[in-house]
Amino acid sequence: xxxxxxxxxxxxxxxxxxxxxxxxxxxxxxxxxxxxxxxxxxxxxxxxxxxxxxxxxxxxxxxxxxxxxxxxxxxxxxxxxxxxxxxxxxxxxxxxxxxxxxxxxxxxxxxxxxxxxxxxxxxxxxxxxxxxxxxxxxxxxxxxxxxxxxxxxxxxxxxxxxxxxxxxxxxx
Numbered sequence: 389x390x391x392x393x394x395x396x397x398x399x400x401x402x403x404x405x406x407x408x409x410x411x412x413x414x415x416x417x418x419x420x421x422x423x424x425x426x427x428x429x430x431x432x433x434x435x436x437x438x439x440x441x442x443x444x445x446x447x448x449x450x451x452x453x454x455x456x457x458x459x460x461x462x463x464x465x466x467x468x469x470x471x472x473x474x475x476x477x478x479x480x481x482x483x484x485x486x487x488x489x490x491x492x493x494x495x496x497x498x499x500x501x502x503x504x505x506x507x508x509x510x511x512x513x514x515x516x517x518x519x520x521x522x523x524x525x526x527x528x529x530x531x532x533x534x535x536x537x538x539x540x541x542x543x544x545x546x547x548x549x550x551x552x553x554x555x556x557x558x559x560x
Contacts, residue, residue, distance in 0.1 A: 390414050391523060391537060398526070398535035399542075406545030407538065415540045416515055422547045423508045426456075427501055429554060438497045442557040447487060449558055452550050453500040454492025455483060457507050459546055464511035467539035470527030471518050478529035515540055 391414075394407060411418055430449065439448045447455065462481045469478060492500060523537045 391416070391540065394535055394538045394541055398533075399538045400532045403532070403534070403538060403542055406549060407541040409545035409548045410541040411544070415544055416512060418544045419508060419512060419515075419540055422544060422551070423505060426453075426504070426547060426551060429551060429559075430497060430501065433497060435496075437558070439493065440558060446557075448493060449554060450495060450497055450500055451487055451490070451492050452554065453497065453504055454490045454495075455487055456547060456550060457492075457500065457504050458483070458486050458490070460504065460507040460511055460543060463539045463543055464507070464514060466527065466529045466534065467511075467518075467536050468514050470525050470534065470536045471514075471522035473525055474527065476527075477531075478527065480530040511540075511543065 393410075393412075393415075396404065399407065430453075433449065438450050441448050458481070466478055469476065518536065524535065526533055526535045528534075
C-alpha cells in the first residue's frame, strides 16, 4: 500500500518542513531504508566522533540518535492514539527537556542504534496494521491538529533532516 502524502490541512505549517523532506514512494519502505542508511552513515565512528560537538550547546551524535529515538516513540504513539480515535489531547514533546534529561550522551552509539531499530520496527508494525479509516483519523497533540497519515512522513523527513546535519556538521 502506498500511502498518499498528507494535505496541508492535515498538519500545521511547521511539520510541513519535515513532510516535504520525505521522498515520494512507499513511505513505510522509506522508513525501513532510512534506518539502514543512518546505520551505514554512522558505522565505524570512533567514540571521540560520537561525542564531538561542532559548536557549544549543540547535541553530539549520540544525543541526535537519542533524539531520533524519542521522536520515533512519540510520533508513533501519537499516530496510534489518533488511529484508535482516542479523544485525548496529547501533551507537548519538549525535545530540549528530553535531550537534557536523557542519558543518550553516556550510551554507546551501538546501543542507541539498536534501540532506534527497535522503535522503528515497532512503528512500522503499528503502521502496517492501519487501514484506510485509521489513516484518515485526526487528533490533537501539542495544541496542533494532525492526521494519522502525517506521522510516517514526519518521521521520515525528520530523520532525513538530522542525517543531513550529521553529514554537513559532524562528518565533513
